[in-house]
Amino acid sequence: MPETSETNYAGIEVAQTTMRGVVISAAGDVIARREATYQPENLIGEIANLVTGLREAGPIKSVGLGIPGLVNRETDRVLISTGLPSAARDDIHSELMKATGLRFELENDANAAAYGEYKSGAGRDARDIFYIGIGEAIGGAIILDGKLWIGASGCAGEIGHITINTEGAECECGNTGCLETVASGPNIVRRARERLDRDSTSSLSKLLLEESFTAADVAREANNGDDFSVMMLERTGKSIGTAVASMINLLSIERIILGGAIMEAGDLILKPIIEEAQKRSFQPCFEATTIVAAELGADGVAIGAALLARDFGGTGVAPV
Ligand SMILES: [Zn+2]
Numbered sequence: 219m220p221e222t223s224e225t226n227y228a229g230i231e232v233a234q235t236t237m238r239g240v241v242i243s244a245a246g247d248v249i250a251r252r253e254a255t256y257q258p259e260n261l262i263g264e265i266a267n268l269v270t271g272l273r274e275a276g277p278i279k280s281v282g283l284g285i286p287g288l289v290n291r292e293t294d295r296v297l298i299s300t301g302l303p304s305a306a307r308d309d310i311h312s313e314l315m316k317a318t319g320l321r322f323e324l325e326n327d328a329n330a331a332a333y334g335e336y337k338s339g340a341g342r343d344a345r346d347i348f349y350i351g352i353g354e355a356i357g358g359a360i361i362l363d364g365k366l367w368i369g370a371s372g373c374a375g376e377i378g379h380i381t382i383n384t385e386g387a388e389c390e391c392g393n394t395g396c397l398e399t400v401a402s403g404p405n406i407v408r409r410a411r412e413r414l415d416r417d418s419t420s421s422l423s424k425l426l427l428e429e430s431f432t433a434a435d436v437a438r439e440a441n442n443g444d445d446f447s448v449m450m451l452e453r454t455g456k457s458i459g460t461a462v463a464s465m466i467n468l469l470s471i472e473r474i475i476l477g478g479a480i481m482e483a484g485d486l487i488l489k490p491i492i493e494e495a496q497k498r499s500f501q502p503c504f505e506a507t508t509i510v511a512a513e514l515g516a517d518g519v520a521i522g523a524a525l526l527a528r529d530f531g532g533t534g535v536a537p538v
Contacts, residue, residue, distance in 0.1 A: 225243065225244045225279065226241050226242065226243055226244070226249065226275065226276055226277065226278050226279065227241070227242050227244075227278065227279055227280055227281070227282070227524045227525075227527045227528040227531065228240065228241050228242075228269060228272045228278045228280075228281040228282070228320075228524055228527065229242065229281070229282040229283075229284070229330070229519075229520040229521055229522065229523035229524025229525070229526075229527060230265060230268060230269075230281060230282070230283050230284070230520055230523060231284045231327060231330070231517075231519035231520045231523065232256075232261070232265070232283065232284070232285050232286070232302065232327075233286065233327075233353075233354065234286070234354060235255055235256065236253065236254070236255050236256070237253065237254050237255075237256055237264065237265065237268055238251070238252075238253050238516065238517060238519070238520045239251065239252045239253075239254075239268045239269070239271070239272050239520055240272075240517050240520045240521055240524055241272050241275045241276075241278065241524070242521065242524040242525065242528065244528065246337065246338045246521075246525060246528070248517065248521065249275055249276075250272060250274070250275035251517060251520075252268060252271045252272060254267070254268050254271075261302070261310075262310070262313045262314060262317055263317070265283070265314060265317075266314070266317040266318050269281060269318050269320065270318075278320060279320075279321075279527075279528075279531065280320055280321040280322070280323065280527040280528075280531035281314075281318070281320050281321070281322050281323070281523075281524075281527055282322075282323045282325060282330065282522070282523030282524050282525070282526040282527035282528075282531075283310075283314070283322055283323065283324050283325070283523055284325055284326070284327040284329075284330035284331070284519040284520065284522065284523040285299060285302055285310075285324065285325075285326065285327060286299055286302065286326075286327050286354070286355065286357075287299025287302055287326065288326055288372055288373060289324045289325055289326050290372065291323075291324065291325065294311035294312075294322075294324055295311070296310060296324065297372065310324070311324055321527075321531055322527075323523070323526050323527045323530060323531055325522075325523060325526055326357070326359070327351065327357060327519045328349060328350075328351045328357025328358055328359045328375065329359045329366060329368075329375075329522075330519050330520075330522035330523040330526060331349060331351050331357075331359070331477055331512070331514070331518045331519045331522045332347065332349030332359035332360075332361055332366070332475075332522065333359075333361070333366070333522040333525055333526055334514050334518050334519070334521040334522025334523075334525055335347065335349055335475050335477070335512050335513065335514060335518065335522070336349075336361050337522075337525050337529075338514070338521070338525065339475070339512055339513040339514040339518065339521075340473070340475045340510050340511065340512050340513040341361070341473055341475055344472050344473040345363055345364065345472060346360075346361065346362050346363060346469075346471050346472040346473065347360075347361050347471065347472065347473045347474070347475055348360050348361075348375070348377075348465055348469065348471045348473070348474045348475070349361075349375075349474075349475045349476075349477065349512070350377055350458070350462070350474065350475070350476050350477070350478075351477045351478050351518075351519075352401060352402065352403070352433075352458070352476065352477070352478030352479075352480050352481065353402070353403055353478045353479065354402060354403055354404060355378055355390075355398055355402050356377065356378030356397055356398045356401060356402050357375075357376070357377075357378060358375040358376060358377035358378065359375045360374060360375045360469070360471070362471075377397060377461055377465065378396060378397050378398035378402065379391045379393060379396045379397070379398060380396065380397055380461055380464065381393060381394075381395045381396060381397075382395060382396070382397050382400065382457055382460050382461055383395035383399075383400070386399050386400065387399040387400075387405075397457060397458065397460075397461045400454070400457045401454050401457050401458050403432060403433035403434075403478070403479065403480065404433075406433040406436055406450065406454055406480065407430075407431060407432060407433055407436070409450065409453075409454075410422060410431075410436060410446075410447075410450050411426065413446070413450070414426055414446070417446055419446070420439070420444055420445070420446030420447065421439050421442070421444045421446075421447070422435065422436065422439055422444065422446060422447060425439075432479070433479055433480045434479040434480070434482060436450055436451065436480070436483075437451070437479060437480050437481075437482045437483035437486075437487070438482070438483075440483050440486045440487075441482075441483060441484070441486065448486055451480070451483050451486050451487045451490065452486075452490045453490075454480070454487065454490075455487050455488070455489070455490025455491040455493075455494065456490055456491075456494045457494075458476070458487075458491045458494075459490060459491040459492065459493065459494025459495040459497075459498070460494055460495075460498055462474055462491060462494075462495040462499075462509065463494065463495045463496075463497070463498035463499040463504075464498075464499075466495060466499040466500075466503045466504055466507050467499050467500055467503055470503045470506060470507070471507060472506070472507065472508070473507065473508050473509075473510065474507060474508070474509045474510070475510055475511070475512050476488070476491065476509070476510070476511055476512060477511070477512030477514070477518050478512075479516070481511045481512060484511070488509070488510075488511055491509060492509050495507075495509060
């Protein structure tokens with residue numbers, strides 16, 4: 219098949235039990251999308267099935283894969299991932315190429331989302347951005363002067379694991395009081411549940427009785443005017459804003475972009491983040507920074523991964 223016909227690129231986000239895939243044109247427009255759940259023991263096969271579905275939109279030149287873990291892009295190996303099934307970690311790259319016959323680019327999910335926002339979302343006219351992804355975990359990525367800043371270890375940008383409460387809860391990383399222990403999706407739910415035991419007037423109480431709720435439910439109920447949910451977002455926003463203030467003082471970065479389901483609450487979460495960041499940062503640094511919500515929505519990681527495949531596929535070099 220002539221290469222000129224393969225001008226589309228796929229991007230896939232692998233989360234803990236679900237996958238999202240998109241196909242983008244060379245111009246970066248999304249032309250197809252699919253979602254799937256997967257069984258951990260068959261991750262490679264299920265990603266390959268998703269790719270088969272995405273190929274119905276036309277030939278695909280290469281695939282970007284955003285995963286919840288650290289990736290060495292030079293060796294295409296997964297270094298650390300608590301979110302991927304262990305059997306899939308070691309050789310996911312060559313297994314996927316074998317299963318699909320396509321070139322794959324692996325990247326950390328927050329890095330992929332940051333690249334997506336930088337190229338075609340809320341950061342497209344900025345030189346420097348800090349992206350914060352608030353989901354099952356809290357990830358971050360720094361793009362400085364067009365380049366992804368990964369630091370000496372490759373882990374730069376891990377804002378979810380900076381300490382905001384020295385006496386806080388234990389975190390999966392081994393530290394206590396990390397931002398993630400307060401503001402990740404599951405921790406927003408945990409804190410809400412603890413308070414709902416004392417305040418049963420919230421519309422979330424009904425969801426709790428029926429089965430359970432997610433951080434996206436808190437965002438939705440806040441948008442519907444539930445005072446308790448609004449208060450939960452204000453308190454969460456204060457914690458995120460505290461961490462953001464440190465980033466502003468440290469980097470004086472041009473734009474901070476916040477993504478994840480909780481950001482669906484719009485100003486109800488963004489405003490307390492900005493207010494707290496302003497309160498806790500140096501004024502000249504704060505004034506030079508804009509803090510905005512991500513624009514690419516739930517497909518952000520997949521779109522960013524596809525853009526990485528478009529821009530760096532097959533070159534074997536580090537992104538941006
Ligand atoms: Zn931590």
